[in-house]
Amino acid sequence: xxxxxQGMTLLGVGGHPVTVEAFVGRGLPALTFTGLPGAAVQDAxxxxxxxxxxxxxxxxxxxVVVNLAPGNLRKEGAGLDLPIAVSVLAATGxxxxxxxxxxxxxxxxxxxxxxxxxxxxxxxxxAAARGGLPTVVVPEANAVEAAQVDGVRVVGAATLExxxxxxxxxxxxxxxxxxxxxxWQAPAADLADVRGQEQARRALEVAAAGGHNLLLVGSxxxxxxxxxxxxxSILPELTHDEALEATQLxxxxxxxxxxGLLRQRPFRSPHHSISTAGLLxxxxxxxxxxEASLAHRGVLFLDELTEFRRxxxxxxxxxxxxxxxxxxxxxxSVTFPxxxxxxxxxxxxxxxxxxxxxxxxxxxxxxxxxxRGKLSGPLLDRIDLRLxxxxxxxxxxxxxxxxxxxxVVRERVIAxxxxxxxxxxxxxxxxxxxxxxxxxxxxxxxxxxxxxxLGDAVDASALSGRGFDxxxxxxxxxxxxxxxxxxxxxxxxxxxxxxxxxEAEERRAxxx
Amino acid sequence: xxxxxxxxxxxxxPSDFGQGSGDADAALALRCxxxxxxxxxHELIWREGSAAASVQAIMAGAAGSDNDRSFLEETTPTHVRxxxxxxxxxxxxxxxxxxxxxxxxxxxxxxxxxxxxxxxxLGDRRVAVVGSRRPSKLGIDAARDLGRGLxxxxxxxxxxxxxxxxxxxxxxxxxxxxxxxxxxxSGIDVEYPATNRALLRxxxxxxxxxxxxxxxxxxxxxxxxxxxRLIAGLSIGVVIVEGVARSGTRSTADYAxxxxxDVFAVPGPVNSPLTEAPHExxxxxxxxxxxxEDLLDDLGLESGGAALASLDGLPPDEGLALAALIEPxxxxxxxxxxxxxxxxxxxxxxRLEVRGLVEGVxxxxxxxxxxxxxx
Numbered sequence: 001x002x003x004x005x006q007g008m009t010l011l012g013v014g015g016h017p018v019t020v021e022a023f024v025g026r027g028l029p030a031l032t033f034t035g036l037p038g039a040a041v042q043d044a045x046x047x048x049x050x051x052x053x054x055x056x057x058x059x060x061x062x063x064v065v066v067n068l069a070p071g072n073l074r075k076e077g078a079g080l081d082l083p084i085a086v087s088v089l090a091a092t093g094x095x096x097x098x099x100x101x102x103x104x105x106x107x108x109x110x111x112x113x114x115x116x117x118x119x120x121x122x123x124x125x126x127a128a129a130r131g132g133l134p135t136v137v138v139p140e141a142n143a144v145e146a147a148q149v150d151g152v153r154v155v156g157a158a159t160l161e162x163x164x165x166x167x168x169x170x171x172x173x174x175x176x177x178x179x180x181x182x183x184w185q186a187p188a189a190d191l192a193d194v195r196g197q198e199q200a201r202r203a204l205e206v207a208a209a210g211g212h213n214l215l216l217v218g219s220x221x222x223x224x225x226x227x228x229x230x231x232x233s234i235l236p237e238l239t240h241d242e243a244l245e246a247t248q249l250x251x252x253x254x255x256x257x258x259x260g261l262l263r264q265r266p267f268r269s270p271h272h273s274i275s276t277a278g279l280l281x282x283x284x285x286x287x288x289x290x291e292a293s294l295a296h297r298g299v300l301f302l303d304e305l306t307e308f309r310r311x312x313x314x315x316x317x318x319x320x321x322x323x324x325x326x327x328x329x330x331x332x333s334v335t336f337p338x339x340x341x342x343x344x345x346x347x348x349x350x351x352x353x354x355x356x357x358x359x360x361x362x363x364x365x366x367x368x369x370x371x372r373g374k375l376s377g378p379l380l381d382r383i384d385l386r387l388x389x390x391x392x393x394x395x396x397x398x399x400x401x402x403x404x405x406x407x408v409v410r411e412r413v414i415a416x417x418x419x420x421x422x423x424x425x426x427x428x429x430x431x432x433x434x435x436x437x438x439x440x441x442x443x444x445x446x447x448x449x450x451x452x453x454l455g456d457a458v459d460a461s462a463l464s465g466r467g468f469d470x471x472x473x474x475x476x477x478x479x480x481x482x483x484x485x486x487x488x489x490x491x492x493x494x495x496x497x498x499x500x501x502x503e504a505e506e507r508r509a510x511x512x
Numbered sequence: 513x514x515x516x517x518x519x520x521x522x523x524x525x526p527s528d529f530g531q532g533s534g535d536a537d538a539a540l541a542l543r544c545x546x547x548x549x550x551x552x553x554h555e556l557i558w559r560e561g562s563a564a565a566s567v568q569a570i571m572a573g574a575a576g577s578d579n580d581r582s583f584l585e586e587t588t589p590t591h592v593r594x595x596x597x598x599x600x601x602x603x604x605x606x607x608x609x610x611x612x613x614x615x616x617x618x619x620x621x622x623x624x625x626x627x628x629x630x631x632x633x634l635g636d637r638r639v640a641v642v643g644s645r646r647p648s649k650l651g652i653d654a655a656r657d658l659g660r661g662l663x664x665x666x667x668x669x670x671x672x673x674x675x676x677x678x679x680x681x682x683x684x685x686x687x688x689x690x691x692x693x694x695x696x697x698s699g700i701d702v703e704y705p706a707t708n709r710a711l712l713r714x715x716x717x718x719x720x721x722x723x724x725x726x727x728x729x730x731x732x733x734x735x736x737x738x739x740x741r742l743i744a745g746l747s748i749g750v751v752i753v754e755g756v757a758r759s760g761t762r763s764t765a766d767y768a769x770x771x772x773x774d775v776f777a778v779p780g781p782v783n784s785p786l787t788e789a790p791h792e793x794x795x796x797x798x799x800x801x802x803x804x805e806d807l808l809d810d811l812g813l814e815s816g817g818a819a820l821a822s823l824d825g826l827p828p829d830e831g832l833a834l835a836a837l838i839e840p841x842x843x844x845x846x847x848x849x850x851x852x853x854x855x856x857x858x859x860x861x862x863r864l865e866v867r868g869l870v871e872g873v874x875x876x877x878x879x880x881x882x883x884x885x886x887x
Contacts, residue, residue: 198844198854199875218875348874355649355874357840360785364646365675366707390875396842456866493859497843497872 001025001060003090003097006104006133007068007083008124009075012287012327012334013252015120015127017104018080019069022087027063035068038076038285041084047109048085054113055161060092074332076286078108079118082137085109085160086167095167103135104128105163107142113160117141119254122247125149137163144260145251147176148244178260189229191409196400200227200389203498205409207385208234209416210477211431213320213342215305215380218389219359220352224345227389228301231343232267233406235299236414242297245337249289249296266298268340272307279312280319280338281327287334292319295340305344306374313376316342320382342383346375357393384433384470385498416480432477437469444476444487453492463499471495521558524616530563530605530624537589538563539605543624544592544726545570545584547577550738551620563623592726599701599727600716602627609634614745617771622724622742626700629720630691632746638693639807640670640743642764643677643753644786649873651754651786652680653881654778654803658751659684659692661804665813668693670747672739673715675707677753677761682711685719692719693746697739698731699723705731722746737763744768749811751776751801755789762789765798776801776810781839803881826864833860834869840876 001024008015031045049059066084068075083105089095106124108116121142128136129151136154138146143156155173157163165171194201200216204227207214214231216224238246243261250256250266270279270291277283281290292300302308319325323339348354349368354361363371380386392400420431423443429435435443446454454471457463463471472487475495479487530539542553542563548570556575560566570576571584596603604610605624610632615621641658643651659669659681669685671678673694685692694715698704700723703712715721724742725735740760744750744767752775755761765775775798777790794800801807826834829852836849847857861877864870871880 196842196844199842199858202854222875355876357874357876358783360646362646364707388872388875390842392842396845399845399848453863453866457862460866460868490855490859493862494855496862496865497858 001062001091003087003092003100005083005087005090005100007080008104008106008127009073009080010077010120010123010252010286011073011332013123013248013289013293013336015106015124016073017127017131017133018073018075018083020080020083020087021067021069022084022091023065023067024060024062024088024091025065029061029063031064031066033066033068035071036074037068038074040078040286041068041075041080044078044081044084044109047081047111048088050111051081051109051113051160052085052088054111055159055164057089057094057160057164058092060088064088064091074285077118077120078116079106079120079124081109082107082115082160082163086163089164095164099167099169102133103137103167104133105137107137107139107157109160115139115157115159115163119256120252121145122148122244122251122256125152125154126244126248128152137166143176144178145247145256147178148247148261189226189233190406191230191233191403192405194223194227194230194403196392196397197223197227197389198403199387199497201403202494203385203387204231205234205413205481206474206477206494206498207231207341207343208409208413209481210384210420210474211341211433212384212474212477213382213433214344215383215386216343216345216389217348217386218345219354219356219391220347222389222391224389225303228269228299228303228343228345229267230406231299231301231341232265234410234413235265235341236410236417238262238265238297246297249293249336253289253294255294264298266295267301268295268298269301269303272302272304274308274312276309276312276315280315280325281336282329283327284329287327287329287336289336290325290338292316292325292338292340293336296337298340300340300342302342302344305346306371310374310376313379317378317382320379344383348388355388356391358391381466384474387498412481415483416477419480419483420477432473432480435473435476437472440469440473440476444472444479445485446472446475446487446492447489449489450475450487450492453489453496457496463496467499471499474498521555521619524621525554525557525606525623526561528562529557530607535563536605537593538567539623540589540592540603541567541584541587542570543603543622543626543724544587545576545580546729547580548575549620550622550724553623554620557623595727596626600628601700601727602631612746614771614773615742618741618745618767620738620741625742626723626726627720628700629716630718632693632720632722636668637666637811637813638668638670638747639811640747640750640764640768641677641681641753642671642740642743642750642755643761644755644759645674645676645678646786647676647680647754648780648784648786649871650780650878650881651677651778655680655753656684656687657881658753658778658804658807659686659690660688661808663688663690663692665804665808666690667808667811667813668719670695670743672697672736672743672760672764673708673712673721675705679708679711681753682715682719686714694719694721695739695742695746696721696723696725696731697735699725699727699729701727702729702731736760740764741767744771744773747773749774749776749807751778751807752790752793752798753778754780754786756785757788757792759789762792765789765793774799774810776807778802827860829856829860830864830867833857834864834879837870837877837879840873840878842876846877 003022007018117139125146140156140158146154247262319338325338349363353359475491478491655677663685669692703709750768777793777798780787832850
């Protein structure tokens with residue numbers, strides 16, 4: 001009386017195959033688990049029997065032992081409900097054993113025997129394809145998600161009964177409509193909505209083109225949030241692989257509402273009260289990706305940067321540097337991808353009206369200094385573009401022209417990205433932001449006049465050593481946007497105009 | 513003795529006030545009392561005729577507070593002097609070389625002054641530079657420039673040791689290798705505000721700290737107007753850099769006019785609250801100055817600073833952009849006026865910034881306060 005089926009558990013963002021064995025033998029009726037079941041799996045003990053009986057099947061009134069292998073891996077999640085139930089049905093001969101070969105089961109059961117949708121189906125399907133398992137049985141509501149993966153046949157089942165009928169060969173599940181791959185659609189927020197703010201608008205374009213992180217500092221009402229929300233609209237479409245990565249993370253987090261692949265780059269804007277675990281990912285037994293990972297291949301927007309918890313902000317250094325987050329807990333450690341463009345916004349001072357054209361700033365020097373001190377230096381070092389976004393006066397607003405639409409800007413961004421990809425072929429880099437300093441200087445191949453301006457800026461102490469590399473990288477992107485081979489004076493000058501935020505304040509402080 | 517409230521009090525102090533060691537000690541004791549205002553004390557001294565007699569009157573309960581009486585009972589002058597010596601503090605009475613005679617023309621002259629650092633010399637020419645505690649960038653630059661320019665010409669810069677304009681003026685003077693006087697609104701040894709601790713220590717080394725208050729007296733708001741009369745009294749001219757309409761800055765200027773000391777004011781943007789005080793003063797007859805040279809000119813002193821940088825010889829784009837910058841402006845606005853493309857405008861502005869002629873403030877570009885001083 002033995003049955004054996006394949007299930008999946010989630011480990012971070014990846015699916016991990018689990019072999020589920022069931023043995024039905026003599027003894028008082030009971031269901032026992034071995035093989036490190038987690039809390040959610042223990043719960044299944046009382047869920048599975050009603051589900052089986054509701055499906056019109058028989059539950060053995062004998063002792064049932066279910067083993068989950070490998071035994072050294074803690075199994076979490078309700079996705080094992082379905083394989084456990086099927087293993088018991090196999091052990092009692094209610095489904096034919098040969099039908100189980102090459103099939104993976106992943107789904108939660110209700111007491112009525114329905115197969116309920118769960119997070120992480122995409123990851124499970126990817127792991128199945130990778131493990132050479134040709135068929136995946138998943139909740140019907142998650143079928144579209146699983147069907148994005150090439151090389152697996154997806155069976156979307158609504159009930160346990162359907163699963164059994166499928167295994168007996170008397171139900172042929174319908175093919176799943178993957179959809180025409182819904183092409184890129186312009187997000188609702190368009191750059192054309194922004195009046196004036198030419199410099200900030202252009203900075204968004206540069207950020208998108210070179211993968212640079214961006215800090216916007218300005219008074220309340222300057223339009224920082226409005227600008228930031230439009231960054232996603234000028235980023236190139238996700239490639240298929242990028243979409244798979246991003247969708248997997250959203251699936252594991254349970255954020256995918258029955259849809260297929262993400263088409264638009266994610267835009268995440270966590271509130272400043274977020275914890276480190278919320279931002280970076282965590283959880284004590286089940287690891288959940290944080291906002292940094294949900295923003296993978298997209299934009300992470302931190303509004304009111306100075307209000308975030310310092311430890312949370314400091315922890316962002318790892319993903320900014322490595323493009324991934326390693327979450328370590330007692331239960332083990334997992335790696336979540338987290339390669340995003342950071343866009344942060346902050347007020348220039350506690351009252352928000354430092355250097356405003358109309359309102360007077362009411363902050364004292366020491367208050368301002370303390371406020372600036374809240375910004376983590378190491379984090380700022382990883383932000384190439386920093387600029388002040390002034391609150392426009394009525395006069396300036398009236399004189400402002402409407403800007404280009406996102407689609408127009410996006411064309412330039414895509415062309416600039418292609419130039420970078422061609423230049424960095426075989427290097428592992430994909431965009432200027434990721435270049436280490438010395439390489440940035442080489443790749444810039446500056447003209448003599450460009451070098452001179454940069455040198456003058458250093459001499460005028462308008463530029464620090466670290467600022468130097470940032471300016472070179474940004475200038476390289478500006479040149480790429482202009483389809484220029486070499487970085488010239490105009491490119492350097494524009495890059496220099498994006499170095500100000502709090503630096504002006506700091507220079508003032510140094511000079512005094 | 514009945515006091516005729518209507519009769520004007522004589523200026524200064526009785527001729528033998530504080531003369532002889534007994535009366536000098538009594539005068540020191542009087543200056544340590546916190547329960548009697550300088551004005552009331554001045555009146556009492558004229559009524560009693562000497563410092564010692566005034567002390568007696570206070571002990572008898574005719575003036576002052578209970579705290580003052582217990583202070584006079586518990587503390588001996590030797591005790592106070594020892595404490596002053598330990599803190600490196602000098603005490604100057606009217607007639608002493610460090611007691612500036614102009615104070616005697618005040619309606620409430622200080623009985624004496626506490627001093628630390630470099631001695632005040634009768635031959636020193638002091639000019640006060642005062643203003644807002646929350647200045648704009650322009651104000652900060654103007655104060656520092658004035659401090660430097662005055663100090664470079666040998667003028668001693670006087671101010672209130674406060675944050676903002678005061679601190680920048682002191683710093684400018686020290687930067688130029690000059691000397692400066694800070695008049696405190698707290699006890700002579702109290703480092704207030706804490707932000708300026710390093711600056712105040714530097715001033716003890718290279719300049720002078722002055723206060724009406726003995727060691728240990730905390731800074732309190734009501735002492736600042738009293739401090740302002742001393743700032744004005746110490747100086748041959750008072751410059752107001754920035755200040756809102758009703759402010760301590762304005763009160764310093766008012767004391768100066770009462771004493772017949774010249775008042776100068778630095779103008780600024782007409783729509784800024786920070787220029788209310790200087791602009792009002794200019795309307796009332798204060799002399800408008802654009803920087804240290806103007807001031808030195810008006811005071812008949814030689815300028816030790818550099819002349820304004822010539823704006824000729826700039827490349828055409830930069831010249832156009834600079835000419836367009838009549839106020840803080842966005843690059844797009846500069847581009848519209850000059851007809852240059854936005855990239856060319858940004859290039860010109862950044863080149864000007866590198867030259868020190870233009871600076872970015874709050875996302876707009878403006879001319880620097882004083883190109884020459886920063887070059």
